[in-house]
Amino acid sequence: METQTLSKKSEEVFTETISGSEAIVRCLLEEGVDILYGYPGGAIMPVYDEMYKYQNTLHHVLTRHEQGAIHAAQGYARISGRVGVCIATSGPGATNLITGIADAQIDSTPLVCITGQVGSHLLGSDAFQETDIIGISTPVTKWNHQITKASEIPEVLAKAFFIANTGRPGPVLIDITKDAQFETFDFNYDKCTKVRSYKPVPDTDYETIEKAALLINQAKKPFLVWGQGVLLGEAETQLKEVVEKAGIPSAWTILGASAIPTDHPLNVGMVGMHGNYAPNKLTNECDVLIAVGMRFDDRVTGNLETYAKQAKIIHFEIDPAEIDKNVKTDVAVLGDAKKSLEKLLPLLEVKGYPEWVQQFKQLYAEEYEQVICRDLHPEKEGITMGEVLKEINTQTKGNAAIVSDVGQHQMIACRYANFNVTKSNITSGGLGTMGFALPAAIGAKMAAMDRDVIAIIGDGGYQMTIQELGTVFQQKLPVKIVVLNNEFLGMVRQWQQLFFDKRYASTEMTNPDFVTIAKGYHIAAKRVTERSELADSVKEMMEYQGAYFLEVCVKKEGNVFPMIPTGASVSDIRLK
Amino acid sequence: MKTKLYTVSIYTENNVGLLNRISAIFQRRKINVESINTSISEIEGVSRWSVVVAISEEQIRKIIGQIEKQVEVIKAYYHTDEETIYQESCLLKVKSDLLFEDLQIQNIIKESAARIITVNRNFFVLEKSGRKSEIELLYRELKPFGIMQFVHSGRIAVTKDELKISNLLKAVTA
Numbered sequence: 001m002e003t004q005t006l007s008k009k010s011e012e013v014f015t016e017t018i019s020g021s022e023a024i025v026r027c028l029l030e031e032g033v034d035i036l037y038g039y040p041g042g043a044i045m046p047v048y049d050e051m052y053k054y055q056n057t058l059h060h061v062l063t064r065h066e067q068g069a070i071h072a073a074q075g076y077a078r079i080s081g082r083v084g085v086c087i088a089t090s091g092p093g094a095t096n097l098i099t100g101i102a103d104a105q106i107d108s109t110p111l112v113c114i115t116g117q118v119g120s121h122l123l124g125s126d127a128f129q130e131t132d133i134i135g136i137s138t139p140v141t142k143w144n145h146q147i148t149k150a151s152e153i154p155e156v157l158a159k160a161f162f163i164a165n166t167g168r169p170g171p172v173l174i175d176i177t178k179d180a181q182f183e184t185f186d187f188n189y190d191k192c193t194k195v196r197s198y199k200p201v202p203d204t205d206y207e208t209i210e211k212a213a214l215l216i217n218q219a220k221k222p223f224l225v226w227g228q229g230v231l232l233g234e235a236e237t238q239l240k241e242v243v244e245k246a247g248i249p250s251a252w253t254i255l256g257a258s259a260i261p262t263d264h265p266l267n268v269g270m271v272g273m274h275g276n277y278a279p280n281k282l283t284n285e286c287d288v289l290i291a292v293g294m295r296f297d298d299r300v301t302g303n304l305e306t307y308a309k310q311a312k313i314i315h316f317e318i319d320p321a322e323i324d325k326n327v328k329t330d331v332a333v334l335g336d337a338k339k340s341l342e343k344l345l346p347l348l349e350v351k352g353y354p355e356w357v358q359q360f361k362q363l364y365a366e367e368y369e370q371v372i373c374r375d376l377h378p379e380k381e382g383i384t385m386g387e388v389l390k391e392i393n394t395q396t397k398g399n400a401a402i403v404s405d406v407g408q409h410q411m412i413a414c415r416y417a418n419f420n421v422t423k424s425n426i427t428s429g430g431l432g433t434m435g436f437a438l439p440a441a442i443g444a445k446m447a448a449m450d451r452d453v454i455a456i457i458g459d460g461g462y463q464m465t466i467q468e469l470g471t472v473f474q475q476k477l478p479v480k481i482v483v484l485n486n487e488f489l490g491m492v493r494q495w496q497q498l499f500f501d502k503r504y505a506s507t508e509m510t511n512p513d514f515v516t517i518a519k520g521y522h523i524a525a526k527r528v529t530e531r532s533e534l535a536d537s538v539k540e541m542m543e544y545q546g547a548y549f550l551e552v553c554v555k556k557e558g559n560v561f562p563m564i565p566t567g568a569s570v571s572d573i574r575l576k
Numbered sequence: 577m578k579t580k581l582y583t584v585s586i587y588t589e590n591n592v593g594l595l596n597r598i599s600a601i602f603q604r605r606k607i608n609v610e611s612i613n614t615s616i617s618e619i620e621g622v623s624r625w626s627v628v629v630a631i632s633e634e635q636i637r638k639i640i641g642q643i644e645k646q647v648e649v650i651k652a653y654y655h656t657d658e659e660t661i662y663q664e665s666c667l668l669k670v671k672s673d674l675l676f677e678d679l680q681i682q683n684i685i686k687e688s689a690a691r692i693i694t695v696n697r698n699f700f701v702l703e704k705s706g707r708k709s710e711i712e713l714l715y716r717e718l719k720p721f722g723i724m725q726f727v728h729s730g731r732i733a734v735t736k737d738e739l740k741i742s743n744l745l746k747a748v749t750a
Contacts, residue, residue: 134596135593135596138593138596138597138600139597139600142647143647143648146592146593163647195647196589196745197588197589197649197650198647319645320641320644320645321641321642321644321645322641323641324637324638325641
């Protein structure tokens with residue numbers, strides 16, 4: 001390019017004089033970014049101008065709202081394990097990212113968010129589209145920083161990628177003033193490998209692993225619960241080896257799903273509020289509870305006063321702040337899950353607990369009879385959400401990635417979807433962000449074009465980000481979108497039924513014609529109202545080349561069970 | 577829940593925005609900060625914070641975890657009053673005529689070991705460093721005479737035990 005001059009600064013280092021905005025694009029390329037999601041606006045226009053020049057190497061996806069952009073980046077990150085990148089302008093562009101940033105923070109998703117900012121001379125002047133996004137995003141970012149000089153760009157962006165994707169991952173926001181985007185400087189890029197005040201992975205004390213092994217080997221009723229730390233730390237193989245060698249019945253948190261295949265004989269299901277009956281109930285009967293990469297969220301533990309009090313607790317965890325935060329541990333093994341489990345494995349005795357495992361099977365049989373059978377093989381009128389998942393499993397054979405939104409359908413999807421492939425359950429766990437699924441499915445599909453990506457969404461959440469159908473259409477993305485329509489905000493309605501004497505305050509939805517809307521975006525679409533059409537319709541959707549929208553009109557007042565009522569103990573889980 | 581006064585000592589990078597990040601940790605848990613002070617430390621380029629809060633030990637432990645989790649925090653500690661040497665200071669502005677005419681005021685100044693920083697025709701300014709109780713005593717004693725202005729600093733504290741912060745910093749920069 002004409003504007004660039006190549007100069008030789010020292011013997012080794014070549015630098016080029018380029019603009020701040022070009023430097024941003026070059027930094028992204030240096031970090032291996034190939035796709036980013038965003039929405040242009042005044043304060044970020046110089047970067048968009050550069051992206052125009054680099055459009056053959058860096059694919060910018062224009063979403064229909066900044067929230068769509070960040071959820072897409074989250075979907076991309078969650079399925080691939082790579083840093084998701086999104087970009088927005090100052091002011092409302094930046095504030096529209098906040099829900100996604102908070103979601104990524106609580107679900108430990110590596111993101112780099114770039115926002116434009118007004119010129120540095122205007123900072124604090126209430127300029128047009130000026131907002132203190134550093135101040136606003138501070139409590140929900142792992143790190144954030146404002147750049148006012150072009151020369152800071154390479155170092156700060158390198159640091160951003162390093163921080164986002166090391167240790168316990170999280171979102172990083174970099175705010176860049178417009179003048180810094182225009183300013184030219186000598187560009188040179190070095191990847192960041194350390195930050196002196198930041199220790200991504202704490203040291204592991206080998207003694208704690210020995211203590212853990214001793215407790216596990218002596219246990220009569222060991223029980224393991226794994227979380228997303230296993231997926232983030234890519235410790236799936238090591239976890240499976242530990243579980244199999246020690247013969248421990250093992251359950252997962254919602255974000256831990258898919259680390260070990262659904263049909264593994266020692267996979268006893270999901271813990272938590274709408275998890276499976278056996279793992280919740282038996283949490284209060286095990287003698288050693290091994291927690292791996294999970295954080296004892298209140299939706300997992302129920303009442304802490306009555307959570308696994310009889311058990312010795314072993315906690316494998318990368319974040320020291322999680323130790324003893326909710327549940328007091330007997331042995332805390334700090335560090336990387338993969339390495340810790342690798343060291344644990346040779347210390348474990350080969351064991352099996354047939355009677356203990358039998359207890360899980362018995363409780364599963366109870367749950368099957370009272371809940372699962374009715375969900376998956378209903379005889380009464382009205383399609384259940386469960387049977388939609390059953391048909392999806394039949395078609396995908398458990399190989400698809402399932403992106404769910406938030407609510408009843410999410411719980412049903414996580415309970416019944418079969419997973420053979422890791423990092424396949426993409427959902428908003430900690431924050432419970434309605435509107436997450438459609439844009440997250442866009443990002444997930446783009447990161448894994450060879451895989452089937454199915455978004456499963458309720459009629460409520462769907463309408464929070466329905467505009468991203470435009471992105472699906474423009475990008476020609478073959479995502480499958482399933483809306484389970486019960487014409488209610490189902491989970492809230494369920495609580496109103498159970499705890500508020502059926503006062504259905506503002507939960508009934510009068511919905512538009514979703515099929516017509518999808519068709520308006522030129523997306524193939526179908527509505528199913530009868531059970532007899534369901535199997536064929538799901539098959540048709542999966543076989544269709546291209547995006548497909550399937551609306552399934554399900555039973556209006558179906559409930560999700562089992563359920564641990566708020567404040568109750570895990571062992572008080574209800575089947576009805 | 578038994579609460580106690582804890583002094584939190586934090587070593588951090590000296591970066592814009594960190595004050596917001598640290599205070600947000602307390603704010604989110606609805607913990608009122610008794611006092612806060614940040615300054616340079618014994619290590620060049622590293623800031624030292626002294627934050628005083630009255631909470632339970634369980635709470636303070638969790639908060640230290642959350643503070644240390646911040647990328648720009650090098651290390652955080654918490655100590656009880658018994659484990660630290662601490663001081664606070666105050667400035668009092670009083671009408672000058674009182675100083676010359678009231679013997680009692682002169683005695684109060686003498687006994688409290690307060691320092692007269694400036695005297696002019698209209699007012700004089702006293703500085704007093706010490707424990708919070710000493711400062712409060714001085715304030716109470718002078719109040720009846722009329723205090724024009726009073727300002728009280730946050731606590732600063734050093735620990736009786738060694739904080740191996742320099743070694744830690746060497747280890748991370750190595």
